[in-house]
Amino acid sequence: MGCTVSMPSEVDANAPPVRGAALLLGLLVGLHAGVARAEEPTAVQVSPGGNGDPAVQATAVATPVYGPRRVARRGDHGRLHLRDGQVVEGRLVTVSDDGDVVDLVGGKRRVFPGHAVVEVEPIIEPDPWAGLREGEVRAILYDGPAISGRLLRREAGTIEVEEANGARRSIRSDEVRVLYGPAGPLPPLRSGTSPARTRNVWAQTAFILDPGEVTLTSSQLLTAQASAGLFRWTMFSAGTTVPVGYASDAGGNATLRLTVGARVQPWLQVAVGMEAWLAAEGNVISTFGAATILGEAWWGSAYLGPPPTCVDRLGNFGQRIFALSAGWRLTPRLSAVVEAWSGLVAGGNDQLLSAAARIRLWGLHVDAGVLTATGAPLVPVLSISGTLVSP
Numbered sequence: 001m002g003c004t005v006s007m008p009s010e011v012d013a014n015a016p017p018v019r020g021a022a023l024l025l026g027l028l029v030g031l032h033a034g035v036a037r038a039e040e041p042t043a044v045q046v047s048p049g050g051n052g053d054p055a056v057q058a059t060a061v062a063t064p065v066y067g068p069r070r071v072a073r074r075g076d077h078g079r080l081h082l083r084d085g086q087v088v089e090g091r092l093v094t095v096s097d098d099g100d101v102v103d104l105v106g107g108k109r110r111v112f113p114g115h116a117v118v119e120v121e122p123i124i125e126p127d128p129w130a131g132l133r134e135g136e137v138r139a140i141l142y143d144g145p146a147i148s149g150r151l152l153r154r155e156a157g158t159i160e161v162e163e164a165n166g167a168r169r170s171i172r173s174d175e176v177r178v179l180y181g182p183a184g185p186l187p188p189l190r191s192g193t194s195p196a197r198t199r200n201v202w203a204q205t206a207f208i209l210d211p212g213e214v215t216l217t218s219s220q221l222l223t224a225q226a227s228a229g230l231f232r233w234t235m236f237s238a239g240t241t242v243p244v245g246y247a248s249d250a251g252g253n254a255t256l257r258l259t260v261g262a263r264v265q266p267w268l269q270v271a272v273g274m275e276a277w278l279a280a281e282g283n284v285i286s287t288f289g290a291a292t293i294l295g296e297a298w299w300g301s302a303y304l305g306p307p308p309t310c311v312d313r314l315g316n317f318g319q320r321i322f323a324l325s326a327g328w329r330l331t332p333r334l335s336a337v338v339e340a341w342s343g344l345v346a347g348g349n350d351q352l353l354s355a356a357a358r359i360r361l362w363g364l365h366v367d368a369g370v371l372t373a374t375g376a377p378l379v380p381v382l383s384i385s386g387t388l389v390s391p
Contacts, residue, residue: 065124072120079121082112092117129180137161138180139171142297142329147171159189174360175332196365196385198227198235200325201339201354202311203303206271206292208235208261214389220382223309235259239309254278255309267294275306284319297329314352315373318345333360337367350374356381363387
């Protein structure tokens with residue numbers, strides 16, 4: 001598409017200047033129109049759901065799907081219907097007597113009179129697994145991004161994904177918040193790289209090791225505890241002081257613990273069990289229970305049972321404590337953990353507070369922080385957990 005300009009084969013030398021100027025002007029206009037039209041982009045036609053070139057299909061903009069019209073609420077995103085009949089596309093940020101704030105699709109923010117936005121046709125967000133094909137997965141990471149591609153390998157602690165550009169990426173299980181397949185969420189990844197998940201600072205959480213997984217934990221370099229996942233939702237632990245018998249005057253020489261747990265809701269894990277203290281002064285068998293609530297990047301636990309070995313050196317807690325603890329995943333390698341507990345027996349009801357940073361180093365989880373107990377100064381906290389056998 002262009003503009004054709006006819007030129008005389010010979011230019012009359014005696015032609016008036018006005019006529020020459022008109023011819024020159026016509027030539028410039030024709031050239032400008034031709035160049036302008038040549039630079040216009042050609043629209044790419046993409047058939048819905050076609051199997052054409054992926055690079056071409058990527059230029060197609062997905063058409064939003066809107067839900068039925070309803071009363072608008074703060075945070076709604078879609079077609080916003082105003083009281084005066086206007087319809088705008090955007091997100092309703094604030095509703096108040098002073099004005100309704102709307103973030104428009106183009107990126108601008110507009111303020112309408114108070115309670116001007118009355119109804120909305122909300123955009124229906126696609127499922128997180130939308131577009132996945134057989135054999136593909138989409139991993140949503142704790143630090144935000146999503147990684148999609150063909151699943152090449154899945155094992156304890158890691159998955160390997162081949163992305164659309166052919167690049168292969170290995171992802172640790174402790175980086176993945178949730179994993180999707182074409183039909184929806186997949187079972188959680190085994191946490192072989194999170195050996196410290198069964199405890200907070202000292203108190204036990206309700207998490208259970210996977211069958212065949214074995215971990216080793218040392219607290220304050222004075223205790224050692226090995227834990228093994230036996231059957232589904234069953235874990236056995238054995239602990240002692242270092243050297244053996246060091247704490248015969250403050251707790252037990254050794255402890256044996258059997259824990260049974262289950263996830264009763266996607267956000268709730270519970271566990272119960274029995275623990276035996278083996279000490280020179282006599283053996284004690286005690287029951288315990290724990291419950292852990294899970295968030296996207298945090299957890300909170302409650303524990304009722306015997307205190308950890310050796311803590312009687314910090315205060316008088318008796319043979320049973322109640323503990324509340326919480327943790328926040330700040331980055332894939334760093335978490336913050338806090339804990340507070342109290343003895344429940346008359347004459348043994350001292351309190352303890354602790355806080356630590358949990359750092360992942362070379363497959364180990366290292367807790368470093370401080371604690372304090374009733375009448376005691378600040379004491380450094382150091383705990384190290386590692387995986388001996390992956391499931």
